Amino acid sequence: MKTNLAQEPPIPQGELVHFPKKERNAMSDQLSKGFIMKSRLYHYEVEPFISDAAKNVYSAIMGFTNGFNKPSDHISHRQLQGGKLKGSNKLSSGTVTNGLKELTWFEVITVVERNNKLGNKYQINEVSLVKAFEKFSASEIKALRINNRCASISEALQLVVQSASVSGAEGASTSGASIEFLFIDSFRNIFINSLRSNKPLEASFYVYQETQKQIILEQQKLEAEAKAKAEKERKDKVRKLSFDEVIKLTKNTFANLCDLELWEQYVANRSQQAKTKLTKNALNAIYKDFIEWGYEGSNQSLKTSITGNYQGLFAPKQQNHGFVNQSQASTRMSEIQELIAKEEAGNEQYGF
Secondary structure (H helix, E strand, C coil): CCCCHHHCCCCCCCCCCCCCCCCCCCHHHHCCCCCCCCCHHHHHHCHHHCCHHHHHHHHHHHHHCCCCCCCCCCECHHHHHECCCCCCCECCHHHHHHHHHHHHHCCCEEEEECCCCCCEEEEECCCCCHHHHHHCCHHHHHHHHHHCCCCCHHHHHHHHHHHHHHHHHHCCCCCHHHHHHHHHHHHHHHHHHHHHHCCHHHHHHHHHHHHHHHHHHHHHHHHHHHHHHHHHHHHHHCCCCCHHHHHHHHCCCCCCCCCHHHHHHHHHHHCCCHHHCCCHHHHHHHHHHHHHHHHHHHHHHHHHHHHCCCCCCCCCCCCCHHHHHHHHHHHHHHHHHHHHHHHHHHHHHHCC
8 A cells, every 4th residue: 555655754863852051140130129230331441530420420311221322311400410319419400510511521421302391311322431541641631621622522632633643744854753742742732722711810710709609608607697596585585484484584683673572473473374474575674664663663563463463564653643733833822922022122113
C-alpha cells in the first residue's frame, strides 16, 4: 500500500532542553517608588566642573524629565526652587536663574520651548566639559561666561580659535610655538576685554549699593524690633491685672497718697469681675488723681466709691463752698464801702 510521504509526521531527532536562566534583579526592584537614573557622562565629566546652583537646578530638571533624551514637561521657576514639602530646602530665585544660565551656556541643557505662563521645556544633553577645561583654566572659562559676548561655550571657544588662526595667518613665517603664543595672546586679549567690560567703578558702586542695602536691612530690623517691643508694652498696659498684681505694683507708691486699707477694699471690689479689673493705664490715671486730690481727698473718693459700690473714682466734694461765697461777698462789700468813703472825702476836698 502506497502512502503519501508529505503527510507523514517527521521523526523527532532529539529533545530541546531548557536551562533555567538566572534573572538579574534591577535596582528599581529594591526601591518601592523607583529611581531617577543619572547620566554617567554627566556624573564624571560635567558635574565636577559646574557650581552648586547648576547642580541643584539640573537635579530638579532631571526629576521632571519623562525619559532619556526627551524634552521635559513644562517647568515653572517656582517648581525649580522646590520647597514644596514642609521643612524642605528651597532654592532662591537668584540661584535658579544663575543655575539655568550656567547650564545653558555649557550646553548641558537646551530650552526647547519658552512659555511664560506654564514654564519652559528643557532637554538634557549628553556633553562633556573635560576637553574645554583641559585647554583653559576654570578662571578663564568663567571670564568667557561672564563676558556675555558668546551664547555658549562652543561659540566662545570657536571665537578664540578663530582669533588665533587670524593672528597666525598674518605671520606666515611663524613657527608652531609662535602660533601657540598668538593663540594664548588672543585669548588673553579677550580675557582682558572681559575684565574691562566688567567696569571696576561700576563693580565698586555695586558693592557700595550692597553695603547700603545691608545698612537699610539692619535699620528695618531695629525698627521692627522697636515696634514689636512697643506693641508688647501697649498690650501689657491694657492687660487686666489680678488683685495680687495691683497690690504688688501700688503698695509702695500709694502708701503716702491714700489709706492702703481703703485702697485694698476698692481694688477687691474692682477685681470681682473680669471686665472691671484694673489695668496699668488705669493705675497711672488714679495715681495722677491721688496726687491732685491729696491724702484726705483720695480717702474721701475711695470711701464714696466703696459705700456707693461705684467702679470709678470721683473728685472729692469741697465742704467750704458756702464759707468761700460768704467771705467773697463780705470782701466785696468792704471794697464798696471804701470807694464810698473816698468819694465823700473827695467831695469835701474839692467842693463837689
